[in-house]
Amino acid sequence: MRMDAPWLRRLRSGERRALGAVLRTLVAEDEAILSRTAPDRVAARLQDQLDCLPLILVSAFRLSLLAIEWGPLFSPRCLRRFSRLPLAARLRRLEGWEFNRLSLKRDLFRLIKLTTLANLLQEPELLCFIGYEETLRHRTGMSEDTRSPCPKGIEP
Amino acid sequence: MTQNAAPQGIRDAAALSHDIVETYDAVVVGTGAGGAPAAKELAEGGMRVAVLEEGGCHFEHRDLASQAIQRMYRDGGITATIGAPVIPVPLGRCFGGTTTVNSGTCFRTPEAVLARWRNEFGLQDMHPAAIAPLFDRVEAEIGVAPAAFRVMSRPNVLVHEFIGGEGLSGAPLPRNAPGCEGCGMCCYGCTSGAKKSMAVSYLPKALCAGAVVYVHARADRILLDRYGASGVRAAAVDDTGRPTGHTLTLHAPRVLVACGTLLTPVLLKRSGIARGNRHLGRHLAIHPASKVAAEFDEEIKPWEGIPQAYGYDGLHDDGIMFEGITMPPDLGGAANPLSGHRLAHYIRNYRHMASYGFLISDTAEGRMVRLPLLGYRFIYSLTSTDVRRFKRAFAWLARLFLRHGAKRAWAMLVRRDNEFTSLEDVDRFERSPLRAADIECMAFHPLGTCRMAATPEQGVCGPDHEVFGAPGVYVCDGSAVPTALGVNPQETIMMLGTRLAQRLLGKTLGPEAAQ
Numbered sequence: 001m002r003m004d005a006p007w008l009r010r011l012r013s014g015e016r017r018a019l020g021a022v023l024r025t026l027v028a029e030d031e032a033i034l035s036r037t038a039p040d041r042v043a044a045r046l047q048d049q050l051d052c053l054p055l056i057l058v059s060a061f062r063l064s065l066l067a068i069e070w071g072p073l074f075s076p077r078c079l080r081r082f083s084r085l086p087l088a089a090r091l092r093r094l095e096g097w098e099f100n101r102l103s104l105k106r107d108l109f110r111l112i113k114l115t116t117l118a119n120l121l122q123e124p125e126l127l128c129f130i131g132y133e134e135t136l137r138h139r140t141g142m143s144e145d146t147r148s149p150c151p152k153g154i155e156p
Numbered sequence: 157m158t159q160n161a162a163p164q165g166i167r168d169a170a171a172l173s174h175d176i177v178e179t180y181d182a183v184v185v186g187t188g189a190g191g192a193p194a195a196k197e198l199a200e201g202g203m204r205v206a207v208l209e210e211g212g213c214h215f216e217h218r219d220l221a222s223q224a225i226q227r228m229y230r231d232g233g234i235t236a237t238i239g240a241p242v243i244p245v246p247l248g249r250c251f252g253g254t255t256t257v258n259s260g261t262c263f264r265t266p267e268a269v270l271a272r273w274r275n276e277f278g279l280q281d282m283h284p285a286a287i288a289p290l291f292d293r294v295e296a297e298i299g300v301a302p303a304a305f306r307v308m309s310r311p312n313v314l315v316h317e318f319i320g321g322e323g324l325s326g327a328p329l330p331r332n333a334p335g336c337e338g339c340g341m342c343c344y345g346c347t348s349g350a351k352k353s354m355a356v357s358y359l360p361k362a363l364c365a366g367a368v369v370y371v372h373a374r375a376d377r378i379l380l381d382r383y384g385a386s387g388v389r390a391a392a393v394d395d396t397g398r399p400t401g402h403t404l405t406l407h408a409p410r411v412l413v414a415c416g417t418l419l420t421p422v423l424l425k426r427s428g429i430a431r432g433n434r435h436l437g438r439h440l441a442i443h444p445a446s447k448v449a450a451e452f453d454e455e456i457k458p459w460e461g462i463p464q465a466y467g468y469d470g471l472h473d474d475g476i477m478f479e480g481i482t483m484p485p486d487l488g489g490a491a492n493p494l495s496g497h498r499l500a501h502y503i504r505n506y507r508h509m510a511s512y513g514f515l516i517s518d519t520a521e522g523r524m525v526r527l528p529l530l531g532y533r534f535i536y537s538l539t540s541t542d543v544r545r546f547k548r549a550f551a552w553l554a555r556l557f558l559r560h561g562a563k564r565a566w567a568m569l570v571r572r573d574n575e576f577t578s579l580e581d582v583d584r585f586e587r588s589p590l591r592a593a594d595i596e597c598m599a600f601h602p603l604g605t606c607r608m609a610a611t612p613e614q615g616v617c618g619p620d621h622e623v624f625g626a627p628g629v630y631v632c633d634g635s636a637v638p639t640a641l642g643v644n645p646q647e648t649i650m651m652l653g654t655r656l657a658q659r660l661l662g663k664t665l666g667p668e669a670a671q
Contacts, residue, residue, distance in 0.1 A: 030500035052396045053232050056529060091496045098495055099571065103593050106570060107242045110596075111234070117490035118222040121503070130485045131507040135459055138339065139347055140218050 009050050009058050011065075016043050018069035021083035023116050025090040036125040045119040061115065064108040068097065163360035166213055166251070169392035170372035172402045180206045180368075182410040182660070183388045185375045185423070188253020189649035190633035191414030192354035192362065193294065197657030199365035206406050207359075207367055208390050210374040210397065210415075211250035215355070217345025221484040224344035227395075228257050235418070237522055237599070239537035240592040241570075243444055245599045247416060249397075251371055252355030254416065255646060258600065259342050259464035260331040260351045261479065262300045263643035264291050265651070277638045278610025279619050287651060290658075294650045298352040299334035302327070307338030309461030311510035312480040316466050318560045326468035329479060332357075332646075338461040340484065373404055378411050378427040378629060385411040385628030410660060412621075414633040414653065417602035421524055421635060422532045424606065424616075429626045435616050437524025439607055440534055441640035442599035444542065447481050447513035448550060449492065449502075450557035450565040456510045458482040464513075475541075476549045477642060481513035493570050493596050502566075510557070514549040515601070517642035518542050524605065534605075538592040546597070547590050554582045568596040601645045606635035621656045632656040 011019065020039050027033045050058050072078035072085060072093060082093060097109035121127070127136055169176075181203040184195045191207060199205045214228050225233040230249040237243045248254035265287075273279040281287070294300075305313060305328065319326055333342075333351040341347050349356055363369060372393050379387040387407035392400045413420050421437040430436045459482065468478040483491065488511070489503045502509065522536030538546070550567040554576045557565045564577045567585070571594050576582050608631075609615025612624035615638065621630040632653045634645055641648060 026495055027500045027503065028497040030497075030504070032504055033500060049226055049232060052226060053234065057231070057234055094495060098493075103240065103242065106593070110242075113495065114490050118486060121486035121489045122220055122222060127485060130489075130503070131455075131457060132459060132485050135340070135484070136220075139220070139341065 006051070008055060011043070011047060011050070011062070014069070015062060015065050017083050018065050019043060019046070019116065021090065022065070022068060022094070022112060023120060025087065025094055026113060026117060028091065029087055032129070033126060036129050037120055037123045041123065042119050045122060046115060049115060049119065057111070060108060061111055064112055068093070068112070163363050165363040166369045166371055168212075168372055169370045169390070169402070169404060170212075170394050170400055172392050172400070172404075175402050176404040176406075178206065178404075178406050180204045180406060180408040182206075182412060183208065183406045183408040184412045184414060185388060186253060186414035186416060186633060187251055187354055187359055187369065188248070188414060188416060188633065189255050189354065189646045190636075190653040191412065192252070192255075192358035193297075193650045193653035194412050194414065194632050194657040195367050196358040196362040196365065197654055198660060199362045199367040201657070201661040201663070203661070205362065205367040206408070207362065207369045208373040208375050208388065208404070208406070209251055209253075209369065209371045210393065211248070212371050212395050213251040214256070214345060217341065217347055220486050221341065221344040222486045222490075224257075224341075228345060237440070237442065237534045237536035239522070239535050241538070241595055241597065243442065243536065243597055243599050245418065245442060245602055247418065251369075252353040252359065255353040256345065256355050257343050258646060259644070260333050261329045261464055261644040262295070262298070262332050262647040263330065263641075265648045266642060269639060269641055273638050277608065277614055279608060279638070281619060287655070290651045290654050291647065294647060294654060298332035298357050298650070300330050300332050300647070301334060303329050303331050303336070303462050303465035307336055307461055308465035309338070309340060309458055309463055309480065309482045310456045311458055311482055311512050312462065312466035314510055314560070315468065315478075315480070315512050315556070318556050319468055321560070324468065324470055326466055326470075326478070329465055329467045331462070331465070336462060340459050340461055340463055340482065342463060344484075370404060375415065375423060376426070378413070378423065378429060379405075379407070380427070380429070380626070383409075383628070384626060385409060387411065409628050410630065411628060412630045412632055412656065414631070417605050417634040418534060420631060420633055421605045424623065424629075425524070425532070429629055430606075430616050430623055433612055433616055433624060435607060435614070437605050438521065439604040440522030440524075440536055441518050441520075441603045442522065442536065443515040443601040443640060443642075444518055444538065444546075444597045444599045445481075445513055445515040446546065446550070446568045446595065446597040447511045448553035448557065448565055448567050449509055449511040450554075450562035451505060451508050452510060452562055453508065455507050457507050458488065458509055458511060459484045471548070471552065472642065474548065475517035475519075475545050475642060476514055477517070478512065478514045478549070478553070482511055492566065493568055493574055494566065498575070510562075512553055514553065516542055516545045516549070517640045521604075538595065543590055543592050543595070546595050547586060551582050551586050554585075555579060558582070569594050570596050601634070601641070603634045603637040603640060603645060606631045607638040608636045609638065620659055621652070630656055
């Protein structure tokens with residue numbers, strides 16, 4: 001029988017801190033991207049997603065996040081949590097997961113990256129910055145009457 | 157006016173306040189490409205039909221792609237085979253099954269594949285002339301026609317122009333989307349309803365003909381008596397798949413299993429059916445697929461237009477089929493093997509990115525295993541032939557883009573040298589070794605895990621779809637397809653569902669079938 005207690009899915013404050021650091025590192029702290037996102041909203045969306053995923057995936061996600069955050073403490077050259085490292089060191093740590101010889105580690109990184117970025121990229125201001133505004137309006141129109149025409153289907 | 161209105165008569169098992177026990181002539185498990193045509197044909201043929209669908213009904217599609225995946229895909233889109241590499245195999249879990257969230261490409265079964273089925277599996281009826289009326293009937297139902305250039309996404313048009321400039325030619329892909337406006341959201345819920353998924357084609361007709369459809373009903377066990385099939389027991393579940401506590405017991409002498417390639421063998425196994433058949437859960441083919449992305453100076457806006465609209469089959473003899481693939485930014489910006497500064501650049505400049513994809517007719521075969529904590533899963537690893545095909549396809553596409561003005565191209569490889577800025581980079585890549593684990597790919601066409609064959613020594617179900625040793629239990633989904641097809645399989649699966657229903661009704665389709 002599946003254990004499904006909500007508390008098993010809730011990210012703790014330390015995990016949310018690590019998540020924020022991973023997110024910033026994935027985009028190399030790019031100002032154009034991060035200035036158009038609200039980290040709290042991204043974390044909330046990610047939490048909603050974790051509430052619906054199979055528990056085994058949620059556990060893998062959380063354990064991987066903890067490993068990323070606390071792993072550097074066991075490295076003689078770091079001795080700090082991931083979220084306290086400078087950007088260059090964080091980039092190197094994540095590359096170590098991304099290109100690891102162990103397939104499991106690479107796949108866990110992929111899980112973290114996909115879920116985190118997909119929630120980041122739902123930020124409306126960021127999507128508009130990318131140029132998605134017109135399509136976004138068409139897709140999310142409130143009613144058939146107010147829905148703007150499909151950008152591609154407009155007759156010349 | 158939207159074509160996305162919910163048909164009348166769907167029953168929501170999640171809203172049940174008590175257990176259900178009912179009797180029918182046939183129970184169909186699954187509302188996808190196999191189950192829906194079977195249900196419609198049987199209902200119109202006068203049978204009392206019940207259909208079970210684990211997912212819910214989704215007709216209003218107004219959210220982002222990444223949100224729609226949470227809503228309509230099994231396990232939030234994170235279903236995968238385990239092996240070298242781990243390959244995501246996204247599955248729809250909604251009314252209409254994966255047809256609600258697929259690209260809409262429709263191909264008949266290639267003649268070379270049919271010949272193989274006849275010769276290797278004894279399926280003598282699988283002759284082009286014999287099954288042409290079935291395909292005619294399917295295509296008339298879902299409106300198959302070539303994609304229009306006017307509504308293709310720009311990368312599809314660019315590839316058409318590029319290969320035309322090199323003396324080659326592809327073709328617009330045949331699709332089941334008459335009136336398509338090119339919203340680009342085929343895989344996340346068609347915004348306009350133009351795509352004729354099962355939800356807006358076969359299933360409403362099945363309902364009109366008197367079929368009963370239960371959504372949020374997960375089939376847990378096929379019931380058997382001493383004569384064979386006697387029905388299905390299902391659990392009422394919520395949108396996340398968690399049981400609500402109520403059950404549905406539907407009695408019927410005919411059970412048509414169409415849960416999909418990765419789920420049908422699990423249901424058969426749990427029901428004690430095909431016990432001892434060494435082919436159950438084996439011979440999984442998935443058509444692993446990947447893509448190359450490229451940056452251009454021009455504004456591409458890859459999210460506008462049909463994502464998968466144009467195909468090139470010049471390397472089909474080597475098991476490679478090129479087809480378009482583009483994504484909205486909330487997915488495209490995440491689904492790539494980039495990170496750090498390169499990823500930031502990719503996201504900021506997404507409007508300048510083109511991508512084009514390919515699928516491999518795989519030689520690998522996966523198999524079902526039962527793992528601790530994970531339950532039934534599929535082990536699958538690419539063969540050296542598959543890896544060689546991936547390398548060839550990556551190189552071909554990268555060269556095509558670079559020859560025609562791309563500033564850089566990225567192959568979906570999990571390694572540092574996945575970026576090409578010159579043809580020499582591609583040459584170096586082709587000379588270097590490539591491991592299966594380096595390839596970032598997905599798969600959308602799982603097939604073969606309960607394959608049809610003439611004898612139980614060769615397959616799980618016979619030429620009439622009936623499972624060997626289980627009278628009254630039939631399979632009509634991708635799991636019954638004996639081999640990889642090399643092309644998109646939904647039309648083949650619809651043909652199988654139609655074929656099974658016609659056999660159960662004692663009919664033979666002639667040329668008038670398309671009328």
